Amino acid sequence: MSLFSDSFVSTPVIRPDADVLLEIRGLHARVEDKAILKGVDLTLRAGEIHAVMGRNGSGKSTLSKVLAGHPAYTVTAGTVTYRGQNLLELSPEQRARVGVFLGFQYPVEIPGVSNLEFLRVATNARRAELGQEELDTFAFEDLVRERLTVVQMDPAFLDRSVNEGFSGGEKKRNEILQMALLEPLVAILDETDSGLDIDALRIVAAGVSQLATADTATLLITHYQRLLEAITPDFVHVMAAGRILRTGGRELALELEERGYDWVDQELASLELG
Amino acid sequence: MVASTASPKTLAGWTGDLLAQLPAPSGPLTDVQRRGRLALSALAPPSRHQEAWRFTDLTLLASLDLGPSAPNARRHSPGDSSSGPSETSARSETVCLHLDGRSDPLAGLVLPAGVTPLADSELVLALGHTLAATGCEQDWPVELNHACASQLLALRVASRAKVSLELVSDGGTGLLPLRVLLILEEKAELQLCQRLTAAGAGLTSLVLEAHLGRGARLEHGLVALGPPEAALLAHLALEQEPESEVRLVVASAGWGLSRLEPRVVQVDGSATTTLRGLQLVTGEQIADTHSHMAFEGPEGQLDQLHKAVADGRGRSVFNGAVRVPRAAQRTNAAQLSRSLLLSDRARIDTKPELEIVADDVRCAHGATVSCLQQDELFYLQSRGIAAEQASALLKRAFCEEVLRELPAPARLWCPFERLLAAADPAPAAQSGLAASTLPRVGQEPEAPEGEKG
Secondary structure (H helix, E strand, O other): OOOOOHHHOOOOOOOOOOOEEEEEEEEEEEEOOEEEEEEEEEEEEOOOEEEEEEOOOOOHHHHHHHHHOOOOEEEEEEEEEEOOEEHHHOOHHHHHHHOEEEEOOOOOOEEEEEHHHHHHHHHHHHHHHOOOOOOOHHHHHHHHHHHHHHHOOOHHHHHOEEOOOOOHHHHHHHHHHHHHHHOOOEEEEEOOOOOOOHHHHHHHHHHHHHHOOOOOEEEEEEOOOHHHHHOOOOEEEEEEOOEEEEEEOHHHHHHHHHHOOHHHHHHHHHHHHO | OOEOOOOOOOHHHHHHHHHHHOOOOOHHHHHHHHHHHHHHHHOOOOOOOOHHHOOOOOHHHHHEOOOOOEOOOOOOOOOOOOOOOOOOOOOOOEEEEEOOOOOOOOOOOOOOOOEEEOOHHHHHHHOOHHHHHOOOOOOHHHHHHHHHOOOOEEEEEOOOOEEEEEEEEEOOEEEEEEEEEEEEOOOOEEEEEEEEEOOOOEEEEEEEEEEEOOOOEEEEEEEEEOOOOEEEEEEEEEEEOOOOEEEEEEEEEOOOEEEEEEEEEEOOOOOEEEEEEEEEEOOOOEEEEEEEEEEOOOOOEEEEEEEEEEOOOOEEEEEEEEEEOOOOOOOEEEEEEEEEEOOOOOEEEEEEEEEEOOOOOEEEEEEEEEOOOHHHHHHHHOOOOOHHHHHHHHHHHHHHHHHOOOOHHHHHHOOHHHHHHHHOHHHHHHHOHHHHOOOOOOOOOOOOOOOOO
């Protein structure tokens, strides 16, 4: 039995006529021999911001990596459709090129590869997919300096190796900068708020909000409600044991913050017993 | 000289044939040649039964048929700066010397101020001194060079002079024995960029010794790019007085067999040594670096990084010996070997060999062997970069850590694409790597035509 009143179990629809960008149905996935996702259903429409919350180990990050095509994860059942296309058939780079972006919880440091040139190559890969002209060094510098303002990032970070020696906050800003350059239609942000101080969180959240438009969908994966104070989600999903257990509005996040996740365990147990 | 198709020779048999075919000793190294030939006829050639040669198969060397050496017709002319140095180098003070093993490298050349050839009387005292100080004067590859080399480049850099030299040996085919002796007086500074290439089957034998006086500085960048049918044997012997500084950066690829032995001794400690090495192997290539660092006084410093990339059925060997005797208190040494294993049929053998007797020292060492990091690959792919290009980027990034430390002229000789092409010409051309990869950190991107300035 739910600890929440029925008012929390609402499924508001913001624009029922908006295009479905991403549709996940019955998604099961495992890493090595361990099943992690056990039937995830989720629909993201244009203009929507979704938040997925849950305990450690609930499958939130796995969901993000499976959507981005991480080779360590194997999809064993279910479908993921991105704008009518089977996303699971695409390689990780193809997914990025068609407009699916994963903001990493732990952005990877790559010593020796210039951040500026990395961003340029990535941006041009996306532009080529969109049929846009490739940007040369100079045109790209103009673009990147404009987009730096989204995350108030010091241009000096462009001259360094990708994420090398960046603080946690700088890495997350660099992720959002990439998002600003790649202009994805579906952005999946995995624990974007982790490791951020209040100021950095505010800047990153403002950047994400600025990039979320009526044509895009955003999937925020987070432990805490504090990110959702800065970015108002249209839907909040509670994930447990590899599936979405509950869906609600922002109130659900507030309730989680106040009462913790124990009720989730109880509800999960009652479901399993039932 | 061409690769033999006859029945395989032993290395001893090959050595005997070589000695029989050498011309009579002549030139400035007559005495050295005599000594080398005597020694070589008595020495047992290296074999895999010896610890120092355990991983190094010398079959290629023994398979090289002897014959007259042929120069490379592609020798660079003045002003050809596209891939090589020239007598009109971008640095006006830089002088380029071509070493071909047959002719006097100084003939017709005006040396920069502060550099003079060593007199015969000085040669008698200096030649072989650093080889002995670094304990390699009787090593088989050194004696081989002694036996064969008939020409010598022997220079003195005057106290407080600041000089830049380029040494180029664009080998053709056959035997190319190179002998170099450098003496840097107190507080002299020499930037030495050296390039070794070969056009076909053959053996390049390099013995370089340098003595650094107090406070002297040597920055030596060696780029060695050979074809798979050629072998390279190189001894780089460096002797440092206190307060001197050595920066040695070596990048090599493509040789069927290469054996590099940087050997450094800090005779009274209180000197600084920086060693950087990068070797790429693929196909059936073997690249072996045996470095030897000896501190014979207190407060010496070593910073060593050796990197290797092994693909195909290539074999990379690194052995890093560091000797810290009781006299070498307060030594501060760090050695790191990092290797990238790109094929399940490639092989990497890496071994630190620290011998520490002094009790008040800091000697760190580490060795890693890894594949391309999956998390790095995925990160790049998740930004739309194709898997093949992502792999090339990571490989490049791995190599650039060493390449970017080459002195500027040598860096121009050895961009990553050229190193890769030397290691494995076909895939580099097929992948279009040169057109698609990223410049290293800190490098100015190439401006499109008409947009520079």
